[in-house]
Amino acid sequence: MGEREMRGKQEMRKRLAALSFSEKIKILEKLRDRSLAIGAAGLRRGAAKGPGNVKGSSKQGRSADVNSAGGGKTSASR
Amino acid sequence: MKATLEAVNQMQADGVIGKYAIGGAVGATFYLEPAATFDVDIFVTLPTAPGGVLLSLAPIYDYLKARGGRVQHEHIVIGGWPVQFLASNGELEQDAVEEAITTTVEGVSTRVMSAEHLVAIALRTGRSKDYARIVQFIEQDAVDRKKLRSVLERHELISKWTKFESAYLGGAHG
Numbered sequence: 001m002g003e004r005e006m007r008g009k010q011e012m013r014k015r016l017a018a019l020s021f022s023e024k025i026k027i028l029e030k031l032r033d034r035s036l037a038i039g040a041a042g043l044r045r046g047a048a049k050g051p052g053n054v055k056g057s058s059k060q061g062r063s064a065d066v067n068s069a070g071g072g073k074t075s076a077s078r
Numbered sequence: 079m080k081a082t083l084e085a086v087n088q089m090q091a092d093g094v095i096g097k098y099a100i101g102g103a104v105g106a107t108f109y110l111e112p113a114a115t116f117d118v119d120i121f122v123t124l125p126t127a128p129g130g131v132l133l134s135l136a137p138i139y140d141y142l143k144a145r146g147g148r149v150q151h152e153h154i155v156i157g158g159w160p161v162q163f164l165a166s167n168g169e170l171e172q173d174a175v176e177e178a179i180t181t182t183v184e185g186v187s188t189r190v191m192s193a194e195h196l197v198a199i200a201l202r203t204g205r206s207k208d209y210a211r212i213v214q215f216i217e218q219d220a221v222d223r224k225k226l227r228s229v230l231e232r233h234e235l236i237s238k239w240t241k242f243e244s245a246y247l248g249g250a251h252g
Contacts, residue, residue, distance in 0.1 A: 016111035017218060022184050024112045025079045028104065031114040 079118075080184040081157025085142065086120060087187065094141045096123035099178035099189045101164070101196060106211055108181065108190045109220040113211075117153055117160040121171050121191070138163050170198060170233045194226040201235055201242060213246055 016024070089095055099105070102119030122138070139147070142154050153160035166175045174195035181190055191199070197215050200208035215221050230239050 013111045013218065017109070017220070019112075021108050021181055021190075024107045025104075025183050027112040028107060028115065029079065031112065032116055035114055035116070 079157065079159060080186050082118065082159045082161060083157075083183055083186045083188045085145070085147075085156045086161070089138065089141055092141070093125060094137055095163075096125055097175050097178075097189070098122045099166075099175045099191045101174065101191045101199060103211070105191045105196050106215070108179075109193045109196075110211075110214050110218055113214075117162055119162050119164060121164045121166045121175050123166050123172065123175055135163050135165055170195070170202065170229075173229070173232070174199060192225075193221045194229045197221055197226055198229045198233060198235055201230075201238055202233075204238075209242065209246060212242065216247060 016027070019027075086095075086098060090098060099121050100108075100118060101121050102117075103113055103115035104118045107113060107115075122135075124135070139149065139154055142156055143149065148155045150160055153162050155161070164171070166172050174191045175189075177195065178189040178191050181188060193215060197212050200212050227236075230236050
């Protein structure tokens, strides 16, 4: 990605971050609906069983060593 | 989301939960650009039984099921959103709920964890997506570094933060 595109992307992220919480929640709802529609159509691996497949069963007490982290499934949460 | 938060506020008014705060990806969205997520994480303080015994999350689910909530894995779907309730048993979570920020979503009052607490909880949880979120907070300058350090110190996360910094931030932050 060129420097210009990178700057454009950063600007877009700033603009999105500056929206009100209500506006951001509306975007979240659209993103979620779209992801669910894609999952329901069987276009995304592992999405067929619904949201329970996307996140683990517990967020607490699940810790990984900092040094072993990296890569991984970040696209669903970014 | 409006209906979801109204239900949670009603539950609080009815004494089923004490204070609450939104955490996770939805909480992070308060500070960052929206990031796709399928659920809402709500950290709650639970009322205590006589003698100071902590009650379980079961009354929350019973209350919501009686009002049309649908259980889906570890979530309960309210107002179209799968919600995961997490008891704020640990000191960090208690602190995060206590110091949460009051805001509104479509006119409904709600509470969101501070950016610094979201970062501290993400650091402790330690999945790759948590680390990615922390990097976003730092890159977008969405945390008060002094306050973050204080939260990390208070909850004995400095050593983990130092490792995180050197692995992902080039050791120049915090």
